[in-house]
Amino acid sequence: MTLTEFLSSPALSSRRSGPHGHIVLSSRVRLARNLKRHPFPGWAKKPERVKAFDILQEAVQTLPQLKDGFIESMENLGPVDKQILVERHLISREHAAKGTGSGLALNSDESVCVMINEEDHLRMQALRAGLQIQEAWTTIDTLDTALEKRLDYAFSPELGYLTACPTNVGTGIRVSAMLHLPGLVLSEQVNQIIQAVNKLGLAVRGFYGEGTEALGNVFQVSNQMTLGESELDIVERLTKVVAQLIEHEENARLSLVEKQPKMLLNHIGRSYGILSNAHSISSKETMNLLSLMRLGLDMKLFPGVDQSLINELFIITQPAHLQRQISEKLTAEERDLLRADLLRDRLQQICRPQCRFPDPDGTGLDKPSAS
Numbered sequence: 524m525t526l527t528e529f530l531s532s533p534a535l536s537s538r539r540s541g542p543h544g545h546i547v548l549s550s551r552v553r554l555a556r557n558l559k560r561h562p563f564p565g566w567a568k569k570p571e572r573v574k575a576f577d578i579l580q581e582a583v584q585t586l587p588q589l590k591d592g593f594i595e596s597m598e599n600l601g602p603v604d605k606q607i608l609v610e611r612h613l614i615s616r617e618h619a620a621k622g623t624g625s626g627l628a629l630n631s632d633e634s635v636c637v638m639i640n641e642e643d644h645l646r647m648q649a650l651r652a653g654l655q656i657q658e659a660w661t662t663i664d665t666l667d668t669a670l671e672k673r674l675d676y677a678f679s680p681e682l683g684y685l686t687a688c689p690t691n692v693g694t695g696i697r698v699s700a701m702l703h704l705p706g707l708v709l710s711e712q713v714n715q716i717i718q719a720v721n722k723l724g725l726a727v728r729g730f731y732g733e734g735t736e737a738l739g740n741v742f743q744v745s746n747q748m749t750l751g752e753s754e755l756d757i758v759e760r761l762t763k764v765v766a767q768l769i770e771h772e773e774n775a776r777l778s779l780v781e782k783q784p785k786m787l788l789n790h791i792g793r794s795y796g797i798l799s800n801a802h803s804i805s806s807k808e809t810m811n812l813l814s815l816m817r818l819g820l821d822m823k824l825f826p827g828v829d830q831s832l833i834n835e836l837f838i839i840t841q842p843a844h845l846q847r848q849i850s851e852k853l854t855a856e857e858r859d860l861l862r863a864d865l866l867r868d869r870l871q872q873i874c875r876p877q878c879r880f881p882d883p884d885g886t887g888l889d890k891p892s893a894s
Contacts, residue, residue, distance in 0.1 A: 845861055
């Protein structure tokens with residue numbers, strides 16, 4: 524089975540939802556582990572990487588969580604397949620550059636993914652829609668426990684699990700949530716919020732993680748250190764911070780409706796107008812405008828439109844997903860034309876946004892509800 528045949532369709536992926544899904548797009552818990560007496564992947568020679576890969580692949584494919592899953596060497600995946608996995612946030616950009624001696628294991632509903640020989644021998648992660656950090660932790664902890672019975676992990680009684688990057692030493696855990704924060708961006712509060720989060724020992728990154736920008740007003744919040752704090756403490760701390768960020772974003776949206784309604788309606792109306800009429804549009808502009816349309820849906824300005832449509836457009840307008848539709852290789856300019864055609868086609872049945880915010884209770888405000 525090919526990766527394309529295995530992966531869920533963008534339409535199905537876009538319908539996955541969870542608590543506070545109007546702001547929290549996804550929750551992720553990742554664990555880094557290494558084999559004892561084997562050099563880290565970055566230091567290993569090709570025969571050593573291949574040897575470690577064979578050991579790890581054999582252990583991973585026996586896991587019940589990966590029954591009927593997809594397990595493949597990175598050398599057997601094409602560039603477009605790898606980029607699609609990055610666009611789905613299933614693997615890192617660094618892992619997409621790997622070849623012989625590295626691999627991937629993915630379960631049937633794409634909620635568990637294992638990168639073999641990325642920066643560490645194992646980088647295994649659980650993903651959930653919405654705010655489900657505790658659930659993601661429970662899933663990956665169970666998988667890790669099962670693997671530890673089969674593999675001899677590199678572990679120090681003083682330091683904990685040993686990893687290629689010193690910031691991961693200890694528990695080896697990275698807990699993160701992907702947040703849609705257009706209210707804080709439009710109200711010019713997001714930099715202040717990021718500074719406050721950084722002071723709490725957490726990191727705020729862009730759409731594709733470290734070193735990337737916050738496309739579509741989407742930010743990743745995660746722990747920075749893994750040493751000296753238990754996994755449960757890290758999970759609980761990040762969950763509390765995300766809950767506070769949800770409150771800040773909801774308050775920012777309400778404040779914009781109350782104090783700057785015309786500005787907000789203008790941004791949402793223009794985003795709809797450009798997306799539904801453009802004949803050439805870049806991936807970056809598309810994501811930023813879809814973010815504002817998604818905000819309009821949250822605020823009930825597009826009655827009858829399901830949020831899954833915008834979620835699907837976020838996926839299928841990205842470069843590799845566009846490329847998958849066409850057999851020949853596309854230039855960036857050709858992708859921009861194809862992207863615009865796709866958007867006009869999918870949005871033609873959607874009426875322009877309402878010119879005022881719903882007023883169900885006489886307050887003039889319609890607080891977005893958690894989905």
